[in-house]
Amino acid sequence: MEQTPTNIPGHLLTAIRERKPLIHHITNMVVMNDTANITLAIGALPVMAHAIEEVEEMVGLAGALVLNIGTLSPSQVEAMLRAGKQANAKGIPIILDPVGAGATRLRTETALRLLSELQIAVVRGNASEIGALIGVAGETRGVEAISVSGDPESIVRNAARELGSVVAITGVRDLVADATRLARVDNGHPLLATITGSGCMATSLIGAFLAVAPDPLEAAVGGLVAMGLAGEMAAPRSGGPGTFRSHLLDAIAALDEAAMNQGQKANFA
Template sequence: MDARTVCALLNRIREQKPLIHNITNIVVANFSANGLLALGASPFMASSENEAAEAAKMADALVLNMGTVDEAILKAMVKAGRSAIAHGTPVIFDPVGAGATPYRKFVAESLLEELKMTMIRGNAAEISQLIGEQGEVKGVDAGDLKGNPAEWAKRAAKQWQTVVIATGKDDVISDGSKTFLVHNGHPILTQVTGTGCLLSAVAGAFAAVEKDPVKAAVSAVTFYGVAAEIAAEKSGKQGPGSFQMEFINQLALVSEAEILRHGSFEQIE
């Protein structure tokens, strides 16, 4: 695949406007919904156990984000996930803060054992926790990394039979046999709450229009990184608040020409 694949899938999202069911956390729900709308997708923020299965049945992709999970949300996630899988709908899992507390470790492992995920999207430290490694998780953020994120992503993909997106300085995408590095993005993303969570939702939108989860994942991360680079350039030195607004703009405005010019990824094995 190349940058033309990214353009083709972006156009497909903007034409089809897939419905993305999010069971996400209270910190990022608005940001994620606005980001999906800017991209061209249609967000459905339904987290009640009473409608989770029906919402997932209607959706084109399901995104499960455990950022502020509790027992009721966990039950809703399981119901939605079972429904999505039964109807052939891709499921994207964001293990926010996995390993930061015993409860988060329990939730992540419970969902992975219960549901066959299409993709897992987390920072490199969170991905390491899913395979028993010790990448440092500081609250919901990555701390010091003493290991190889590409190797962690590959091992996690094999262990959980899925496609893994491990974000960091370079983002890693692996299905256990094919592994890609995406070089796009900007450090200011780490200064805005919810940019990782929104990436998980964007990955859901790409998975909704592309059956090959590796192509969908690489395309989502590349598009997202290009949008961040352009937003950082346009907002200049005004700070993360201005970047956040411009980033939403660029999710809507990024063109094929900009993706072809700036998109940067490679297969490493």
């Protein structure tokens, strides 16, 4: 039986706006501007610091670390490991976005290496990417998921147990699980699938929520509710993907605690 969670994530948005945490991104070049802007719009402060020489110092100032493997290079992997180990030493939560895992050996092996060498609070990806991390067959074309064998709820539960992290699978229905709990988030709009980087932006939002939430599962739910609800708000004002992107940013900035509490479509199983 589905139950509404007692902790609705709206109060976390207020905490982000009050604290303005720094969110350190080591991320992909394709949507770096979008992820920086959506982090600002939610009320946090983004920094995109990739240089090996500064990542350990920079992450020490941050409330959360976002790792995104969308445009990989050997130096970036080293930077992620250095920043991640420093974050772990200082108790700073990490979110990993395994973009394109399953598409190439480099992407899959890099994601698994980061999961092996670092303590990752949240992993967010599509069903094919998450499935690839636990050996579930799927098809990824470039960085887009085409198909995955198996039930997404089973995949997200099994991944959470095997990876030892909160795992979020985003899609028509977003799923978030840890070793014992499962949350379903039904906020969203089909236009979110028409713009590049909507998943990466959701990861950045979760990073902002991680910086203020003691519970990584609650942070993941908060970030996904914010993204989906903003999509619902932006879609009626948009003429297509181009205008939707700008209205989405406006909608994130316009969110407040009351709007999240009233508009959220999240429940725990």
